[in-house]
Amino acid sequence: MSANYDEGAIKTLDWQEHIRRRPGMYIGKLGDGTSAxxxxxxxxxxVMDNSVDEFMMGHxxxxxxNVDQDLVTIRDYGRGIPLGKLVDVVSKMNTGAKYDNKVFKKSVGLNGVGIKAVNALSSDFTIKAVREGVAKEVYFSQGVKTGEKDYQNLDEENGTEVRFVPDVEVFKKYRYMNDYIVNMMKNYTFLNAGLTIEYNGEKFYSRNGLRDLLEENMDHDPIYPIIHLRGEDIEVAITHGNQYGEDYYSFVNGQHTTQGGTHLQAFREVLVKTIRDFYKKDFDPSDIRASIVAAVSIKVEEPVFESQTKTKLGSRDIGPDGPSVRAHVGNFLQTELDNFLHKNHEVAEVLLRRIVESERERKAISGVKKLARQRAKKANLHNKKLRDxxxxxxxxxxxxxxxxIFITEGDSASGSITKSRDVNTQAVFSLKGKPLNTFGLTKKVVYENEEFNLLQAALNIEESMEDLRYNKVIIATDADVDGMHIRLLLITFFLQFFPELIKKGHVYILQTPLFRVRNKQKTYYCYSxxxxxxxxxxxxxxxxxxxxxxxxxxxxxxFKHFIGKDIRLDPVQMKKHESVAEMLSYYMGKNTPERQEFIIENLYVEKDEVM
Incomplete structure (x- = not known):
């Protein structure tokens, strides 16, 4: 018998119910705070975007x-939301100032949903607007208004304050990670020179925009002074270092597009063309871009993103009447970079030397590469290391x-993970014992060492990070001295040859329980x-x-309890000006000094043997 299909069967969800039932439509994945x-x-x-928009408008x-465990407080000193519209702005869909293109022509949150989603997904949400000594404060829980308060004759500066606590019913177990918030705040200041952000008492400020961003994020001094170019709705900073790989920071309307998109694609292609034209030589693109560190920021009207979290730009055009993104980036870069290189001969000479060096190194390892590829092809047909x-x-x-993908040591560990994994989304790559210490070695070793060559092939990162096959690369080793050592050797390998893998937040350490405590009724797995x-x-x-x-x-x-929905992962993060040696000591975890000395001694012994 079929269910009755009449007027009573058609349901209209309240706005907050809709957001709470389908949070992914509004904020992308929920996560637990271990990914940025x-x-x-x-x-x-x-919430920050609204405050930054006020600054961009000159207010x-x-x-x-302030982030205190789960309570987030953001106070700006803009105009303050008009008091009569305060409730509507945070609780009525399609209400906001961003529909008027003159006011917010190039904003990220154009759908008028952002702050309403925050309200709906918070167990406590308070918004207060102050305008000329008069203020209104409104309280919500899970998007439902619970009260309000009016103030007169306040001795407070104009502006808006929002306080919220993410709802544990929606986000389950979560934790804010300080490093991710610090990065976010720094990026806001780099993209908005002149703005001061004070986060938990620490002040962030940038005078030189994207140039400051590159200086902040480079591990070593650039080989030539940073090229910093500014135009209408576009800003670019470029230099080269001595590291492997290509390192890009791309932004659209202040949004950090970690997965790039049409603007970054245009930047990479036009950079190659401009440099080839300048030197009148048909260099290989990989030689021009080897070791590059660059940042590109553009502003687009009504941007289209390929995912709800706005990490990849899909827009083809700058705006309804504007040129294509490619033409906009291309015309600017070709003109400005060419002019810069003509005026700065010393920089042009250093850049040329860097390109020629990359070409020489690439040709020197091409023979080894060819052999390695043939080996990898054979191994891939019966690659026992990878269970995809x-x-x-x-x-x-x-x-x-x-x-x-879990990178494990030995057969017993990989066996346990292989049997308990989700075959749809979790792959396993097993190492046979300790990998080679690559600290200070050249990329040739990636091809000469069969294990690393197979790992590179499994991850699919030889040509570009854009081809990466797994979002999370999880190092799953024992929590003993040997396991720590393997963990360090793998991190060293990634830092040395594929630093973007770590910088873009793809590498994690799997936390596994140290103890099982149980009686006949209940079992607890304990991590400390x-x-x-x-x-x-x-x-x-x-x-x-x-x-x-x-x-x-x-x-x-x-094992399935530890790699399922309750998986505990620690992201491997690069901190400012950290050398590989500092990273290594950091990732020894909470070892005793004796253990640390043991690992350090073994690392150096192996390094000496290799050399």
């Missing part, structure tokens, strides 16, 4: 941001963000001594305590 584009950061960004030069998954990051799929003590206290009596020495000891049935 997780939902909790999107909430923060949606208010500072923004105060079905969904990949570089293919079209709604679940491509979930695509991940503190968690173990808590579990013992909860179970009382004399529970059974098991210490896991290695991943191979954990049965596949148990």
């Amino acid at each position: 584009d997780d939902g909790i950061y999107v909430l923060l960004k949606e 208010g030069k500072k923004i105060l941001v 998954c079905r969904i990949h990051f570089n293919e079209k799929s709604d679940r491509k963000e979930e695509s991940s 001594e503190e968690e173990k003590i808590k579990a013992i206290n909860k179970l009382r009596g004399k529970p059974e305590i098991t210490r896991f020495k290695g991943l191979g000891e954990i049965s596949p049935d148990e």
Whole structure:
């Protein structure tokens, strides 16, 4: 019997119910805070964008941001939202000032939804607007208004303050990671020279825009002074370093497009053409772009993004009456970069030397590369190291963000993960023992070392990061000295030859439990001594305590709890001016000094042997 299909069957959801049922439509993935584009950061960004738009319009030069565990407070000193419209702005769909192109011609959040999504997805949400000594404060919970308060004769500067707590019903377990917020705040100041942001008491300010961004993010001094070019609705900064790979920071209307898009594609192609034309030589594109560090920021009317989190620009045109994105970036770069190189002969000479050096190195390893490719081709037919998954990051799929690969040591650990993984989204690559220490070696070793060559082939990153097959590259080693050592050697390999993999936030460490505490009724998996003590206290009596020495000891049935929805990952992050050596010491984790000395000594012994 079919269900009745009448007027009663047609439901119209309240705006906040719709957002809460379909949060992905508004803020992309929910996440737990371990990725920079997780939902909790999107909430923060949606509120920040409104305050930054006020600055761009010439109102208010500072923004105060405070994150105290789960409570986020953002106060700007703009005009303050008109008090009569305060409730509508945060609770009525399609209400906002951004429909008037004259006021907000080039804003990121043009759909009038941003701050309403923050309201709907917060367990507590408060907004207060101050205008000429008069203020209104409105309180919400899960998008439903719970109260309001009016103030008169206030001795407070004009502006808007928003306070919110992300709702645990929606976001489950989450944590704000300080480094991600600091990066976000710094990027806001680089893109808005003259704006001061104070985050948890620390002040960020930029006078030189994208030039400051490159100086801040480069590990070594650039080989020539940063080329900084500004035009109407476009700003570019370019230099070369001595690292492997290409490093780009791209932005659209202040939005960090971590996955690039039409503007970055145009920039990369036109850069090659301009340099070829300037030197009148048909250089290989990879030689021109080897070791490049560049930032490009453009402004577009009504931008179209390829994903809800706005990390990749899809727009073909600058605006309804404007040129294409390609033409806009191309015309600017060809004219300005060519002019710069003609006027700055010393820079042009250094750049030419860098290109020729890259060409020489590429040709020197081309023979090794050819042999390695043949080896990899044979191995790929029966590559026992890789147990692949079905969904990949570089293919079209709604679940491509979930695509991940575990790099494990030894057969027992890879066996446990292989049996308990999700075959759709989780691949496994198993190492045989300790990989080679690549610290200070050239890229030739990537092709000469069979294991690294197969890993490079599995990740599909030889030519470009854009072909990366897995969004998360997860290092899954034991928490003992050997496991730590392998972890460090892998991080060294990625830092040395594929630093973008780490800089773009794709590399993680899998946290696995150290103890199992259980009685007949309940089992707790504990990741630290503190968690173990808590579990013992909860179970009382004399529970059974098991210490896991290695991943191979954990049965596949148990392992599925640690790599499923409750997976605990620590992102491997680059901090400002950190050398590889500093990164290595950081990723030793909470070891005793004796263990650290042991690992350091072994690292140097291996390095000496290699050389």
